[in-house]
Amino acid sequence: MTGIMRLKERQEYEAWLKEKAAIKRLSPEARESEQAKKNRIADLLKPGNETKFFNYYFSHLIDCDFAYFHKRDCKEVAANKDIFAMMEWPREHAKSIIWDVMMPMLLKAKGELTGMMVASANLNKANMLLGDIQAELMFNKRYISDFGEQYNQGKWQDGQFTSVDGIGFWAFGRGQSPRGTREAEKRPNYGVFDDIDDAVLVRNEDRVNEVVNWILEDFYGAMPITGSRLIGVGNRTGKKSVVAHIVGDIEPDDPKREGLYHSKVFALENPRTHKKDLGPKGAPAWKRYTREMILKKMRKMGWRRGLKEFFHEHTIEGKTFKEEHLPWVDVLPLNLYDELITYNDPSYKKTMTSDNKAIMLMGKTGRYFDIIDCFNRQCSTAEMVRGHYALASQVPDNLKIKHWMEANFIQDLMLEEYWRYGEENPPMLRIRGDKRKKPDKEVRIENLTPLTEQCFIRFNRAHKQKPDMIETRDQFLGFPTSGVKDDGPDAVEGGVHKLDKKKAKRGGDSQGMRTGQFSRTDIRSIF
Secondary structure, eight states, rough: SSSOOOOOHHHHHHHHHHHHHHHOOOOOOOOHHHHHHEEEEHHSSSSHHOOOOOHHOOGGGGOOOOOOOHHHHHHHHHHHHHHHEEEEETTTTSHHHHIIIIIHHHHHHHTTOOOEEEEEEEEEHHHHHHHHHHHHHOOOHHHHHHHHOOOEEEEEEGTTTTTTTSSEEEEEEEEEOOOTBBBBBBOOEEEEESSOOTTTGOOOOHHHHHHHHHIIIIIGGOOTOOOOOEEEEEEOSSTSSSHHHHHHHHHSSSSSTTTTTEEESSEEOOOEEEEEEEEOOEEEESSSSHHHHHHHHHHHOOOHEEEEEEEHOOOOOOOSGOOOGOEEEEEOOGGGGGGEEEEEEEEOOOSTSOEEEEEEEEEETTTTTEEEEEEEESSSHHHHHHHHHHHHHTTTTTTTOEEEEEEOOTHHHHHHHHHHHHHHSSSSOOOOEEEOOOOHHHHHTTHHHHTTTOOOOOGGGGGTTTTHHHHHHHEEEEEEHHTOHHHHHHHHHHHHHHHTTOOOOOSSOOOHHTTTSHHHHHOOOOO
């Protein structure tokens, strides 16, 4: 490079040189006959052998077997010369290296690539992504040995280079015009938009829509009608992010974009259904990681950030409740609480956009209200009843506990379900209807702030990874935001109201506080 480079440019260039050195260490096959070489290449280029191709030519980039979703999605894209795909994979699951480097080089080896465009949040990011494939085309000895010299001219720092066979490679920052992009008569038939979202963009839906239009009109429009592969790469950094708009399912009931191939992968999943599973049976989608590694990273970065990066879930932090005011604690043995209750805030709609059914198992100790366990889901009345019985079963028979449910016009129907289940699975819960004339829901939830600001409402650390507890906490943090449910906080408010009517059996602080079991640092510690 010539001229004076800025510090950032020099660091990027030095990183590229290190990448180049690693690539050059990969040697071609020794003592291989010409026929054996032809047979090997033919085998590597067979449909279904995509990851076998990757393992051979890019072993310097691979330190683990490919996962099922890598194999499935690569096979799908390689088999379809005209495809629009959104690869919604978790952070650190090989999105960029596969779709920005390995796949286009496979298509080039097959003679199917006429040009490539890569787009990212800004031009600098896009240039760096382009630098990865330029380094491989320039220095990958195995690839060059099998398919000939590749690089001709241009450099990734300038956002464009060409190969010896006249194929162009271009980088674009978000919003830059790619119209008319071509090398001689060849238009790019492979395009990737990679990490196109950012934290600032997703807060402004008008700007998000502008970027979506740019992808579909300008970026995709620059690719040939006769057949193009357009690949989106990223995770969902916001509920109304570019990724969400591309897929189409901004709200749970919204239909996905017609004709889109959508791959959504969760870092921890049910191995059979591949649905998100943060519970103890949740397994890593990619065996490169262990469950403990993923959870450790999430704890370090913050649970809500972890949900965004590894599970595509985004909770907007509201202005009413702050994370530092909702402490995680080791709850007391149940017999040490002044009072124990369960409180159920039922809903009765069954659509995906309806309210959750939220049940809290809570205990009061001195001035503190502990959420010992909870149930917070969109579900049927029968599942809600089973959940309530399961919470109640955690309390030994010799301890006194009252079970409350918010009274409403379908209470009798729900109570019938409780009686039916109790008759089949004794002992039966004695449900009390809370007939309090309640103020507006938003007002009564806001009335919890004097307690939360003093860290008096606490969450059971033992259930920190339980989806129901995470949902309840996220509902607190998202309150009051349009689209964020509030049934968990509403059930907590009901529980606090009932517990607060009882005078504590022991005055002053809780047993744990009097004995020094919890320090103020412990109370404020959330991760």
